[in-house]
Amino acid sequence: MIISKRMSGSQIFFECLKNEKVKTIFGYPGGAVLPFYDTLYDIKEIEHILVRHEQGAVHMAEGYTRATGKTGVVLVTSGPGATNTVTGITDAFMDSVPIVIFTGQVPKPFLGLDSFQEADVIGITRPITKWNKLVRSPQELLEAIPKAFEIANSGRPGPVLIDIPKDVALEEFDFQGFPARTPKAFESKKIQIKNQSDIFEKVLKALEKAKKPLLYFGGGVIQSQACSELKEFVELTNIPFTSTLQGLGGLPGDHPNSLGMLGMHGTYSSNMAIDHCDLLIVLGARFDDRVTGKTSLFSKNSYKIHFDIDPSNMDKTIHCDLNVIGDLKNNLLKILPSLKKNKSLKNLNENQNQWWSTLSDWKQECPLKINKKELGATLILSELNSILKKNKTKFSIATDVGQNQMWASQYIQFQSPKTHITSGGLGTMGFSVPAAIGAAFGKKEQLNKSEKEEIVISISGDGGFQMNMQELITATTYKAPVKFIILNNSYLGMIRQWQELFHKERFSFTSLEGANPDFCLLAKSMGIPSKRLDDLKDVENSINWVLEPGTRLLECIIPQEEMVFPIIPSNSSIKDMITERFSKEEK
Amino acid sequence: MNLNFEIKIIFGNDFDCLNKILNIFCGKGFTLESLTTQMQYKNNKNELKMKVKGPQKLLIILLKRMDTFPDVFNISWNKAPAFIFNEGLQSPLTKKINQRKGERNEALL
Structure with a gap:
């Protein structure tokens, strides 16, 4: 005998997530997703991380996925909530990160009428998702959600989006259990090359x-x-x-x-x-x-x-x-x-x-050079690498985009998979802060009781840090023990480097000198202990300080002129490689 | 090199899938010469026939990418720059091309 249970679309939604073994979701409430948040109020099996901006939610889901291999899940509202996820979704698409994004939508009768907080999210995200779908009934959720997780993880992984109108979330129907998973059309898409x-x-x-x-x-x-x-x-x-x-x-x-x-x-x-x-x-x-x-x-x-x-x-x-x-x-x-x-x-x-x-x-x-004579990124990061290695510390590092990303990739020796988390394809500034927080949640979820907690570090420049720094408060709220390291040269460093090398030192709109916030005060305002490293003698102490338990922020003052070497200019070959700074005469 | 291609695509029965297929050509320098769609009632699927003109190498990459879409079931065409094709596309040409490519590889090695 089939026992049915009267359930709403939003209840079905969370049953489906539980069925997919989802433990954590990153989200932000809004009008169109009110029914989901109402249902979530009573659910204990899924932890909801309240972010401060929807872009942060997607990057957190990416960080979570990259650190654990599990599918990251995002829940946001319609209109601006959904459009704010676009950069993160594109980032996941470019770097093949399997995440599933659920967006609220205006009720079906209001679709296409320029309703309040309506946006054609399906149209907007079509080229940046592996698959997306507007769900029209709660019954459809039963098929769409498993399909979303399957598509996100099959073949070359990537993001999938499901758009759910508010009336679908409210509508009730008799739930009779999950349909058996039968071979679907999309499953034939799995690459099967025979006779190789x-x-x-x-x-x-x-x-x-x-x-x-x-x-x-x-x-x-x-x-x-x-x-x-x-x-x-x-x-x-x-x-x-x-x-x-x-x-x-x-x-x-x-x-x-x-x-x-x-x-x-x-x-x-x-x-x-x-x-x-x-x-x-x-x-x-x-x-x-x-x-x-x-x-x-x-x-x-x-x-x-x-x-x-x-x-x-x-x-x-x-x-x-x-x-x-x-x-x-x-x-x-x-x-x-x-x-x-x-x-x-x-x-x-x-x-x-x-x-x-x-x-x-x-x-x-031509080895990688470390300038030990002055305080700079190469010295700080090589010292960080030595300390992590010496202490046999298990660590993951999320980097931002630009010089900080390249220095980290050169001077940190990553020892195991899923420890280096970065935005490679899209090159999204503002990635590292939320991605590191997401990674910390993932690592915590995977932790056995006997194990020591893995250290998660965010490395960013002063420019990129400011693009998603609002998420510091998310780290504080949920006690995510992320170590935020800012390499502050008061410039958009990589662009400055290109301006110096290839644009005759015309530093057009890349200087942030005198226009940056006080990062230590900012951290303090969000309840995060902070320290400024501006003396060569303090490098080791400062790094040891930031690696201590808890959420911490270390602002490192580095020279504006420091560049990433070697560099092969765009669309050039090895013969054009620049390995060190030219003197004025050589230029 | 810009070439004329006649492409036939069998796809799922909704606007979303059609839009996704057409969207992939947008903003990449292709010209649409003609387009027709027809319902395949027997399979409950749609058939899209289009003539496009554009850079051949990019077109092949896009067709391969389209071939991974969940609701695209078959892609075929009347003209194919054989040297670019290899594994992956659902084309009757594929096998022959692989053989040719294999022979050439041996010579290169």
Whole structure:
């Protein structure tokens, strides 16, 4: 006998979320989502984090997802509530972050009438979501919500949005349980490439013949949870590797085969290796323009093998000789047994001797420099790295966008996946503060009682920090123990750097000198202990101070002139790499 | 190089899906030469036929991307720059192209 229960749309909504094992949602109430918040008032199984701006909610959900691998959930109201999420959704779309956004909508009879707080959210978010849907009845929620979670996480992950009119949330119907999950049309979209054994043989052949092989991996390795398989692959073949910004942490940063990050601000050795290798194996990366520079000159002489889950990434910017589409973990698992059996692996290692010697020369020729003579970002971040390493501290770092992001990627050695959280594709300033808070919630949720809490650090510049600094109070309210580090040079530093290098030092509207708030006072006003680091002698003490338990803010005063090196100018090649500041005469 | 393409897309039965398909071409330098849609009553799906003119490489990337949309069921076309295609698209050409590509790869290696 089927027992039915009279339930409203909003009650069904939360039943569906519970069914998806959602524990935390990030949201902001409003008129169109009043019924949901009314229902939520009595729900204990789901923690709602009240943000201060809807953009913050989406970045928090992104941080939560990137730190845990679980799907982040956002609940906001119609009109401005929904439009405020657009930057965050685009960010998640660009970086393949699976999050589900629920937006309230005006009641169905008011749709299309320019009603109060009405916006065509479906239309607005169509190009920036994997899938979106306006739900027209509470019964539809039963199908739409599981579908949303499934689509967000299948294939190349990404954001999904469900728009729910207020009358749907209020409407009651007889709930008779969740429908059985049957194969749906969208499930056939999961990439299933058969008979790839010949392709894997080609990969092995290429490896056997290569004298200068290189592995370049991206965030796809972390997304498909293929890090241990990748490590095995690297150790079996002894292949040197470089990573994209999003790939950092996929393999330990201090691994002997690591060349560091590649691309515009990548290390000299990794970019030289890309330029000179004869075999380039690309895993879970998409040849982003920040990586390739001038595409016609990118790794011209190598045989390229590209593994990725997204068919549209294949041959998109760089033509590869062999494309392997599919889930990276599955594909690596298929290759590894043959690799273990392969006797010619010994030759492979012998073939590489000369290559390793060249790589070692490049590493010594132009290492990342740390200026120990004055207080600056390179010194602060390398000191932070040393302290974290010395104390064997488990940590995650969310960075903002610009110089702070690049310095962090260069000077912090990320040791494990899901510890480096950054806005790579869209490059969203204001990302780090909410993303770090979201990550802290995620880490807390995953924590076993016996474990020590993982430290979550937000690194931002003074410009980006101000874009979402209202969320500091969210951290205080929910006791999210985030360490906020601001690298304050009173400039929009990366733009200033480009103005200095490529626009004849015409610093047009990038100075924030005398126009910044007092960050320490601001933190104090939000109940966060703060400290200003402005003396070279205080670096170690200040970093130890900020790493102490609880939410803390450290403002670091760094010179305006400090730049990120090396830099390969946009649409240029390795030959145009700038490794240090020119003197006036050299310019 | 701008080419004329005739594309046929089988998609879900609603405006949202049609809009998503058309939206992907917006603001990317394509010209719409003609467009018709027709209901496939047997499958309860829609068929969109369109002629577009535009940069061929970008068109292929967009078609591959469209192929991952949940409510797009089939994509076919009358003209295809074979050297760009490889795995992923639901095209009868795919197999042949893969074979050709494989042979060329061996030579390169």
